[in-house]
Amino acid sequence: MPIRLLDERVIGKIAAGEVIERPASALKELVENSLDAGATTISVAIQKGGSGLIEVVDDGAGIPAAELPLALQRHATSKLTEWDDLHRLASLGFRGEALPSIAAVSDFSVRSRTADASVGTELDVVYGVARPPRPVAAVTGTRVTVRDLFGNVPARRRFLRQAGTETAIMVRNIAAYALARPDVAFSVTVDDRRSFATDGRGDEVAAAVAIWGTEVGPAAIRLPELDESAAVPGVTATGWIGLPEVTRSHRNSLLFFVNGRWVQNRPLLFALEEAYHSLVMVGRHPVGVIRIALDPAMVDVNVHPTKAEVKFVDERSVARAVSRAAHRALSTARPNEVPEVHLGDTTLREPGMENRPISLRPSTPGQRAWGASPLGDGTGFGPRPFEPKDGAVTGLPVPAVRSGATVVPEPEADPAVPARPVPVLRVLGQVNGTYIIAEGPDGMFMIDQHAAHERVMYERILSEMQGRRIDRQPFLDPMIVELTHQQYGAFERSTAELEAIGFQIDPFGPQTVAIRAMPAMMRGVNIGERLRLILDELAEGGTGESWLDAVAISAACHTSIRAGQALSLAEMRELVAQLEQTEQPRACGHGRPTMLHLSQGELEKQFARR
Amino acid sequence: MQRALSQVSRAVASKTALPVLANILLSTEEGRLRIAATNLEIGITTWISAAVEDEGKITVDARLLAEFVNTLPNAPVELSVEPSRSVLTVRSGRDKAGINGIDAEDFPVIPSLDGETDAFSASVDPQQLRDMIAHVEFAAATDDSRPVLAGVLTRFEENQLTLATCDGFRLAIRKGALSESLPERFETIVPARAMREMARLIGDATEPVQLAITQSRNQLLARIGETEFLSRLIEGMFPDVMQIVPKETATRVEVGREAFVNAVRRASYFARDNNDVVRIQVNPGEDELMPGTIEVSATAAERGNSQSFVDAAITGAKDQVAFNSRYLTDVLAVVRHGDIMLGLNGPNQAGMVRYANAEPDDSYTYVIMPMVTSG
Numbered sequence: 001m002p003i004r005l006l007d008e009r010v011i012g013k014i015a016a017g018e019v020i021e022r023p024a025s026a027l028k029e030l031v032e033n034s035l036d037a038g039a040t041t042i043s044v045a046i047q048k049g050g051s052g053l054i055e056v057v058d059d060g061a062g063i064p065a066a067e068l069p070l071a072l073q074r075h076a077t078s079k080l081t082e083w084d085d086l087h088r089l090a091s092l093g094f095r096g097e098a099l100p101s102i103a104a105v106s107d108f109s110v111r112s113r114t115a116d117a118s119v120g121t122e123l124d125v126v127y128g129v130a131r132p133p134r135p136v137a138a139v140t141g142t143r144v145t146v147r148d149l150f151g152n153v154p155a156r157r158r159f160l161r162q163a164g165t166e167t168a169i170m171v172r173n174i175a176a177y178a179l180a181r182p183d184v185a186f187s188v189t190v191d192d193r194r195s196f197a198t199d200g201r202g203d204e205v206a207a208a209v210a211i212w213g214t215e216v217g218p219a220a221i222r223l224p225e226l227d228e229s230a231a232v233p234g235v236t237a238t239g240w241i242g243l244p245e246v247t248r249s250h251r252n253s254l255l256f257f258v259n260g261r262w263v264q265n266r267p268l269l270f271a272l273e274e275a276y277h278s279l280v281m282v283g284r285h286p287v288g289v290i291r292i293a294l295d296p297a298m299v300d301v302n303v304h305p306t307k308a309e310v311k312f313v314d315e316r317s318v319a320r321a322v323s324r325a326a327h328r329a330l331s332t333a334r335p336n337e338v339p340e341v342h343l344g345d346t347t348l349r350e351p352g353m354e355n356r357p358i359s360l361r362p363s364t365p366g367q368r369a370w371g372a373s374p375l376g377d378g379t380g381f382g383p384r385p386f387e388p389k390d391g392a393v394t395g396l397p398v399p400a401v402r403s404g405a406t407v408v409p410e411p412e413a414d415p416a417v418p419a420r421p422v423p424v425l426r427v428l429g430q431v432n433g434t435y436i437i438a439e440g441p442d443g444m445f446m447i448d449q450h451a452a453h454e455r456v457m458y459e460r461i462l463s464e465m466q467g468r469r470i471d472r473q474p475f476l477d478p479m480i481v482e483l484t485h486q487q488y489g490a491f492e493r494s495t496a497e498l499e500a501i502g503f504q505i506d507p508f509g510p511q512t513v514a515i516r517a518m519p520a521m522m523r524g525v526n527i528g529e530r531l532r533l534i535l536d537e538l539a540e541g542g543t544g545e546s547w548l549d550a551v552a553i554s555a556a557c558h559t560s561i562r563a564g565q566a567l568s569l570a571e572m573r574e575l576v577a578q579l580e581q582t583e584q585p586r587a588c589g590h591g592r593p594t595m596l597h598l599s600q601g602e603l604e605k606q607f608a609r610r
Numbered sequence: 611m612q613r614a615l616s617q618v619s620r621a622v623a624s625k626t627a628l629p630v631l632a633n634i635l636l637s638t639e640e641g642r643l644r645i646a647a648t649n650l651e652i653g654i655t656t657w658i659s660a661a662v663e664d665e666g667k668i669t670v671d672a673r674l675l676a677e678f679v680n681t682l683p684n685a686p687v688e689l690s691v692e693p694s695r696s697v698l699t700v701r702s703g704r705d706k707a708g709i710n711g712i713d714a715e716d717f718p719v720i721p722s723l724d725g726e727t728d729a730f731s732a733s734v735d736p737q738q739l740r741d742m743i744a745h746v747e748f749a750a751a752t753d754d755s756r757p758v759l760a761g762v763l764t765r766f767e768e769n770q771l772t773l774a775t776c777d778g779f780r781l782a783i784r785k786g787a788l789s790e791s792l793p794e795r796f797e798t799i800v801p802a803r804a805m806r807e808m809a810r811l812i813g814d815a816t817e818p819v820q821l822a823i824t825q826s827r828n829q830l831l832a833r834i835g836e837t838e839f840l841s842r843l844i845e846g847m848f849p850d851v852m853q854i855v856p857k858e859t860a861t862r863v864e865v866g867r868e869a870f871v872n873a874v875r876r877a878s879y880f881a882r883d884n885n886d887v888v889r890i891q892v893n894p895g896e897d898e899l900m901p902g903t904i905e906v907s908a909t910a911a912e913r914g915n916s917q918s919f920v921d922a923a924i925t926g927a928k929d930q931v932a933f934n935s936r937y938l939t940d941v942l943a944v945v946r947h948g949d950i951m952l953g954l955n956g957p958n959q960a961g962m963v964r965y966a967n968a969e970p971d972d973s974y975t976y977v978i979m980p981m982v983t984s985g
Contacts, residue, residue, distance in 0.1 A: 467911075471885040472982040473934065475778045476854050476960060479755065520885035520934070520981055526755035 020101050022160060023050025023149055024169040029098035030144050031177055034058035035184065037142060040200060044174055045189045049163025051149055054170075059141040062114040065121035068133055071110075072100050072125055099144075104128040105156070106149045112142040127152045171195050175211045176255055176262040179289045182207040204289060205240055212253055216287055219246040223290065223325040224332065232321035234294055241272070241288030241326055244279035244587075253287040256322075258299055260291075263310045268292075270545070271319035275326035277545050278458070278553070279584055281591040290322060331583065422580045422595070427572045434563040436572045443599040449567060449575060451588035453560035456578045458589040460521050461501050461552045470502040471520035478506075478514035481528040485511060487535035494538055497551035505531075522559040533558040543590055553589035611687055614645050614656045615676045617837060620807055622672040623649035630669055630716045636689065636698065637667030637714060643689075646720050647672060652804045653720045653840035654811070666691045670698045670711035678707050720840055721824050723831045730796050731822035732766050733789040736815040736834065742773050743809040745784040745974055748940045750802035751777035758846040761799035764830075766792055766821075774851045775802060780937050781854055781977040789818050798823060799848055800830050804841035808832055811839055855977055856960050859953030861892055861926035863904060864966045867950050870906075871942045873918035877908035878935035884910045887981055888935040892954060894924040904952075908935070929954045931961060932981045938963075941976045958982065 020026045027050065034042050037060030047053040063071055102108060103125035113120030120138025124131045150156040160166055167190055178186035178198045185200025198207040209217040219242040226232075239257075248254075256268050268290075276286050300311040312318050425438035425445055436447040464470045483491060488511045491498075498505055502519030518527050534554045537543075542550030561567070561575070579585050579594065587593055604610050615634070623631035626649070635646040643660040646653065668691045678700060679687065688701040691711075698709045723731075743762070751759035756778070763774040769791040774783040811834050812819060820833040823843075832839040877888045891905040902924035909915040931954050941963050942950070949966035963976040 469984050471887055471932075471984075473779055474958075474979050474982060476776065476781055476977065476979045477778065477849050479778060517982060520887070523885075523934070524753065526753040528755045 020105060020149075021156075022169070023054060023166050024173055026050070026102045026106075026146055026149060027054050027056070027170050028173055029102065030054070030056040030146075031174060033098065033144075034060055034142065035177065035181060037061045039141065039184060041185045042177075043187045043189070044170075046167055046170055047191055049160070049166035050170055051157070051160065051163070051166075052147070054146040054149065055144065057141065057143045059139070062117070062120075062140055062142055063110075063112040064114050065112075065117060065133065065135070068110065068112060068121050068123050069130065072103055072123065072130060102146055102149075103130075105153050106151065107147040109145045109147075110142065111136060111138050111145075113138040113140050115140045167191075172252060173262075176257075178211060179204065179207055179255055180257045180260055180262055180291075208240075208287075208289060212287060215246055216242060216253075219243040219287075221329050223329050226321075226324055226328065230324050230328070232317045232324070234298065235318050235321040236293045237290055237321045237325040238293070239289045239291045241290065241329055242286050244276055244286065244330070246287055247280050247284035248287060249284060251285045254285055255289050257289070257291045258310055259293060259296060261310070265310060265312075267315055267319050268322055271323040272326050274545050275323055275330055277549070278589050278591060279330070279587055282543050284591075290325075292318060292322065294318065422576075422585045424580075425576050427569060427576055429569075430567055430572060432564075433566050436567070436576065438576060440597070443597060443601070443603055445595050445597050447576065447579070447595045448563075448588075448593070449561050449565070449572070450563045451592050451594040452579045452585075453575055454557050454588040454590070455582050455585060455594055456575070457521065457560045458553060458556035459582045459584075461519070461556055464502070464519075464521070465500060465552070470500075472502050472504065472517040473520045473523065474504070474517035475515065478508075478516045479528050480508055480512060480514050481531055482512050483532065483535065486539040487511075487532055488513075490535040490539040494535070494547065494551050497548045498555075500548055501552050501555055503531075519555075522555075525559050527559075530558045556589050611643075611645075611658060612676075612679055614658050615672070615679060617811065618645050618647045618654045618656055619672050619676055620810070621647040621649055621652050621654040630712050631718075632671060632673075633669035633712055633717070634672040634675065635667065635669050635714055635717045635720075638662045638665045646717075648718055648720055648840070650718065651801065651842060652807055653718075654807075654837065655720055655722065655840070656837040658836070666693075667714035668696060668698050668711045669714055669717050670709045674709055675700070678709070720838075721829065721831065723820060723822050723833050723838055728822040728831070729825055729827050730766070730794075731820060732771070732792055733818040733820050734771055734786070735789065736812045736817065736819045738786050739771075739819055740809045740812045742771070742784045742786050743805050745944050746773045746775045746782040747802045747805050747809070748775075748944070749777055749780050749782040749976070750775040758799055758844055758848050760803075761801050761844040761848070762805045763797070763848040763851065764800050765795070765797045767795045768792060773805075774848070776849060776851060776854070779934070779979050781851055781975075782941070783851055783855070783975045785973045796823065797848075798830065799844040799846065800841055801844060804830075804839075808834075808839050808841070811837060854960070855975055856953065856955055856962055859926070859955055859962060861894075861924065861929040861954040863892055863902075863922045863924050863952040863954070864949050865904060865920055865922040865952060867942070867945060867948065869920045870904075870922075870950055870952075871939075873904075873906040873920050874935060874938045874942060876916050876918055877906045878939055880908040880910045880913060880916045881935045882910070883913055884908065885981070886935045887932050887983055888938065889930065889932045889983075890952075890954075892922075892924060892929045894926070894928060926954075929956060931957050932983050933961070933978055934981055937978045941978075945974075 020029070023046075027044065027046070031042060031044065034056055037058060039058035039060035041059045043055075043057045045053060045055040045057075099110070104127065107127070108125040109122065110125075111120055111122040119135045121133050122136045122138075123133040150160070171188055171190065174186060174188050175196070178184070178196070182198065182204040183200060183202040185198055187197035188195040196211050198210045205217055205220045208220065220240040221243060222240045223238055225236075225238075251269060254269065254272065256263055256265060258265075272288070272290065273280075273285065280286060294312075298313045300313075423440040423442070423445075425440050425447075428437045428439055430436055430449075431446075434449060436449050436452075438445045438447060491505065491513060495505065502517070502521070503515065504517035505513050505515050508514035513531075515527060515531065522530075534551070534557075537554040537558070538550060542554055544550035544553050567575070585594060618634055622634060626632055631649055633647075635644070637644045637646075638660070639657070641660070641662050642657045643662075644655060644657050646655040648654070675698075682702045682705060685703055688699075690699045690701070691697065692699075696711045696713055698711050700707045700709065746762060750762060754760065759775075759777055761775075763772070765772040765774075766788065769788050770785055771788050772783065772785050774781065776782075811832075815834050817835055822831045822833075823829070824831060828843055828845075830841045830843055874888060878886065881888050887908065889905075889907045891907070892902065893905065894902040901921045903919045904922050904924075905917055905919050907915065907917040945963070945965065947965075951962075951964045951966040953962035953964070955961060957980055960977050960979050963978070965974055
């Protein structure tokens with residue numbers, strides 16, 4: 001077969017396959033064009049998972065009639081003129097492949113009008129074959145309509161997922177743009193039904209509320225500006241993150257933007273989630289929108305054709321900036337530390353004590369993730385509607401969410417309650433050998449003694465490790481401990497970590513170890529037995545952001561006071577005092593809550609005093 | 611009777627599934643009244659003189675009987691049990707009580723010292739035994755990681771009694787003389803808790819204490835005057851304690867007890883928030899005429915720090931070592947006279963506390979493993 005140049009349509013189809021791999025990529029290109037054109041309103045319509053219709057209407061600058069045919073040629077772009085520009089790029093698109101690529105594989109139509117033109121121009125391209133442009137009546141801006149995408153590439157069509165899946169990907173992508181650009185009003189319609197609409201007034205939390213739901217609003221805390229000592233030179237992280245009470249089972253509601261571009265970058269995710277570590281249950285993920293600004297020369301966006309992945313020249317400093325900002329935000333902006341308990345209204349009227357479940361409801365819906373509400377649902381008196389004026393609710397203040405309004409909450413200004421994570425508590429007694437009951441400035445607090453002590457131990461381990469001053473108490477005579485096969489395996493994997501937290505354990509024959517020294521802070525427990533429990537947990541995978549952390553969490557858990565252990569009043573006071581000293585007194589290392597709060601108002605309500 | 615009841619009631623079980631263990635046994639025996647209680651860990655039996663009119667026995671609630679008797683005027687008490695009814699009638703002057711009881715047959719048999727069937731027996735001066743127990747019981751383990759360590763190694767050898775305890779981090783050994791030499795060596799482990807009870811029972815007693823092991827070799831019996839004390843024994847091998855005692859010490863410090871105790875106590879208040887770490891810095895004098903000093907210090911990151919200097923006679927090199935303050939204050943609380951000898955072997959080897967003017971047989975040795983602190 002003689003070698004010859006491919007004809008233009010075949011080239012177009014091949015190129016389109018690289019750029020447009022699924023409806024979402026076509027939509028992405030169109031929306032980025034609209035944003036680059038300075039649009040303030042962008043409406044997106046999707047039908048049949050994008051295979052039926054993708055339409056993007058914007059009020060941007062529009063394309064002059066004379067340039068419209070050129071826009072549909074490959075490598076035609078207004079954003080880049082020479083190679084060096086590529087590294088200083090501030091716009092979203094640049095390769096000039098988008099429109100022709102889409103047009104090559106669809107029934108394509110673009111209508112546009114610039115502000116100074118009296119009429120608009122419409123141009124149709126059917127599977128790569130352009131019809132002549134024609135003048136039409138149009139408003140300023142551009143409307144691109146893509147029908148029957150991949151109609152001429154059946155192989156590609158077969159690889160598409162179900163319409164619902166493709167739609168979900170597209171909606172998520174548009175959501176990301178809407179969050180990146182709260183100054184642009186986005187609306188998305190799927191199969192003629194409104195999916196979401198943002199108001200375009202520039203408030204990023206309002207945009208998130210429009211997309212992710214109202215619970216996000218009150219939970220949002222802004223990332224603070226870091227002072228000079230903490231700031232990472234050349235990198236700033238802004239935006240907001242949610243309180244640990246509002247979590248998701250996925251990471252889709254945690255977005256990063258680098259210089260305005262949505263990116264997926266695992267190190268950044270980990271840097272952020274690390275800040276939540278031990279506040280959020282395992283398998284739950286926080287929400288938030290984090291914007292990272294840095295010198296465009298310090299980031300390579302051209303790693304991947306879809307531009308979703310980026311490479312940082314100095315990835316660690318970017319991660320550090322994120323992590324510091326998040327830590328600062330979480331440690332300073334926590335309106336109320338203790339989940340609150342509400343008793344179901346009907347509890348007093350139902351006969352039979354054991355059949356009278358008390359509905360423990362944490363004060364915000366997201367806190368249910370803590371499992372504090374095993375009976376909260378399905379009992380007929382689950383969460384009640386929120387009543388902002390109700391004095392009983394001293395949990396997270398939930399200001400009314402108004403579009404455009406700043407809904408970042410501020411700690412309640414109650415002069416009687418000093419702004420500290422755990423109020424001053426007077427220990428009253430112990431229930432079931434497990435829960436400490438205490439009186440606080442506003443009602444009653446119930447503290448899980450094991451979880452509380454675990455938090456205390458965990459922070460002590462961490463602080464000793466950070467200070468590099470681990471106190472060890474060696475044995476006069478090593479303690480020999482026999483292990484199961486699994487325990488021994490976990491021991492071999494964790495030798496270095498166990499040593500880092502203060503153990504000194506050596507192998508001692510088959511499946512046997514000799515404990516030569518133990519962390520001084522763990523004095524007074526049967527360390528041989530506890531070591532087995534620690535290794536059991538580690539053998540099952542452990543919990544924690546790193547293995548060292550998993551070992552520390554497990555060690556804290558299994559060497560702390562247990563449930564069912566009777567404590568004297570003095571011991572309980574000491575424990576509560578130690579808990580007050582911790583940085584994150586609300587949850588143990590595993591993420592379980594340490595305390596519940598039954599407010600004065602709730603007590604009065606339940607006793608029908610008001 | 612009041613005194614007997616309060617003595618015996620130490621062995622009454624407080625929480626038990628067996629109701630009879632909350633009772634005390636009253637029975638007539640050879641013209642005396644026998645009062646006994648046990649919680650299966652320990653048992654206490656005592657005899658008081660009584661005019662026995664008819665033989666009889668019963669068990670009644672220990673607390674109720676003791677409380678009732680405690681308020682009676684100081685006059686003879688008449689106890690009676692009607693045959694076939696489990697009710698104890700207590701009469702004194704015009705006061706009378708009927709206490710419902712449980713049949714004495716349900717009460718566990720408490721062996722008694724008889725001098726013939728015992729596997730082994732020895733006798734020891736009561737005040738010496740009490741002092742020995744006080745010197746070692748605190749170093750027994752309080753957790754259950756190694757059951758033998760919750761006990762006191764009790765060794766009889768020729769004319770010597772040795773008590774030793776070890777909780778894994780420290781070790782206490784006290785030796786004392788037996789009243790007479792023994793034909794065979796014998797060794798057992800007595801729960802530390804039982805030892806403490808025994809010391810309490812000894813009180814101010816002056817008659818030699820008779821110690822014996824029952825025929826079944828699983829119980830210790832002690833006769834203290836008119837009272838008998840019974841304890842179960844712990845089975846198992848006690849660590850070889852003599853092996854652990856350092857043979858020599860690189861630095862030997864002789865220091866006044868009072869000054870050292872106070873220095874350690876001051877440091878321990880600061881050490882509380884820092885894993886009880888107390889540091890001891892030993893600075894020998896510049897020449898033999900100059901006394902050296904030891905510096906006792908502690909630091910708590912949040913609270914502050916303390917330093918105390920104590921003059922001491924030091925032989926050997928400069929040394930620094932960290933100890934758990936509790937391990938020091940415990941031993942300093944029982945060492946009640948004379949100066950203290952502190953033997954150190956650097957920060958990673960066991961150190962030692964003894965009486966400075968120790969008798970030649972090194973009658974008391976306390977060994978502590980230092981803490982390893984980084985930074």
